[in-house]
Amino acid sequence: MNDLVLYADTGFVSPWVFHALVALEEKRLPYRLETVPLPIPAAQRAAFQARGILGTVPMLVHGELWVTESLAISEYLAERFPVPDHPRLFPADLGERARARQVMSMIRTSLFALRTDRPTSSVFGRPVSAPLGAQAAADAGELVRVATALITPGATSLFATWCIADVDLGLALMRLVANGDPVPAHVHAYATAQFQRRSVRAYLSRVPTTP
Numbered sequence: 001m002n003d004l005v006l007y008a009d010t011g012f013v014s015p016w017v018f019h020a021l022v023a024l025e026e027k028r029l030p031y032r033l034e035t036v037p038l039p040i041p042a043a044q045r046a047a048f049q050a051r052g053i054l055g056t057v058p059m060l061v062h063g064e065l066w067v068t069e070s071l072a073i074s075e076y077l078a079e080r081f082p083v084p085d086h087p088r089l090f091p092a093d094l095g096e097r098a099r100a101r102q103v104m105s106m107i108r109t110s111l112f113a114l115r116t117d118r119p120t121s122s123v124f125g126r127p128v129s130a131p132l133g134a135q136a137a138a139d140a141g142e143l144v145r146v147a148t149a150l151i152t153p154g155a156t157s158l159f160a161t162w163c164i165a166d167v168d169l170g171l172a173l174m175r176l177v178a179n180g181d182p183v184p185a186h187v188h189a190y191a192t193a194q195f196q197r198r199s200v201r202a203y204l205s206r207v208p209t210t211p
């Protein structure tokens, strides 16, 4: 009854599904994965809305709770399955936690042109060859500025201990790295380190191969 179910997109291109699946994997929680195509068919969307209010993925089901929004999902998992019995997702230090939330919020509310020109399909699948458009290049500049301000050279996490914001920032940076767009060496190393994590590899193993 209390089993965890994660609804994901069949193509595994949603960065928000990525976040939720990685959170479950980092917590080392058993879960069942269900997939729906994008756009979500009307009947499935209505079923989601009836139980989870919003008709989007990721959707986490835990007992009677159906909840969408990637950040709501990872915060729920952090609080429902807390340390020390379960691995940590968010920094213990309140200042670091605020900074982590700042980064995750920024990634969800900006960089729209970069997301268009460097979609996650170009990270998880085939890279694109077209150069960045002017607005996407500006987004890339801002992303690299933020990352450079936050990442200490040689570090593979924002803070002393890894947190869930690291994979969001890592995926945002991989939009550039995977497509050969210029990124400072230590930022490049930080991003690729995220993709070496067991949790991220678990996600990547689900991505359908492109013919």
Ligand SMILES: N[C@@H](CCC(=O)N[C@@H](CS)C(=O)NCC(=O)O)C(=O)O
Pocket: 009, 013, 014, 015, 016, 017, 038, 039, 040, 041, 055, 056, 057, 058, 068, 069, 070, 071, 108
């Ligand atoms: N802010 C949401 C975004 C969720 C979202 O936009 N999901 C998209 C897939 S990336 C979706 O379910 N779209 C429904 C559709 O295209 O029919 C989150 O963080 O989870």
